[in-house]
Amino acid sequence: MSRKNSSILIQLRTEHAPLNKHLYRIKKSESPLCHSCGQYEESVQHFIMDCPAYTNTRRQMNQKGGPQTRDFHKLLSESKLLPHLFQFLSNTNCLRRVFGKITPPVLKEK
Numbered sequence: 001m002s003r004k005n006s007s008i009l010i011q012l013r014t015e016h017a018p019l020n021k022h023l024y025r026i027k028k029s030e031s032p033l034c035h036s037c038g039q040y041e042e043s044v045q046h047f048i049m050d051c052p053a054y055t056n057t058r059r060q061m062n063q064k065g066g067p068q069t070r071d072f073h074k075l076l077s078e079s080k081l082l083p084h085l086f087q088f089l090s091n092t093n094c095l096r097r098v099f100g101k102i103t104p105p106v107l108k109e110k
Contacts, residue, residue: 001105005086008099012044013076018098019047045072054092063090
């Protein structure tokens with residue numbers, strides 16, 4: 001996995017991703033609310049699993065990655081699911097401002 005993708009993954013796992021909940025906590029955002037739906041705090045879980053603004057993109061991830069992509073903890077930890085997670089991140093463009101273009105990792109065959 002690339003250094004950039006490793007950094008993104010660590011930030012997602014530790015809730016230090018550049019999303020409004022974290023940015024508000026460190027006084028870099030005026031509100032913790034989601035910039036896409038405005039209804040809930042923009043946490044990592046909300047962004048990936050719940051935000052109505054990304055329903056179609058999430059549905060694509062679930063169809064390609066299978067039922068395990070619906071499990072937040074597995075999605076962030078199982079290597080076989082990471083390409084689907086990173087494709088979701090790429091498709092939403094939500095983190096592009098900070099990380100630029102996100103390229104999903106390619107799994108190595110054993």
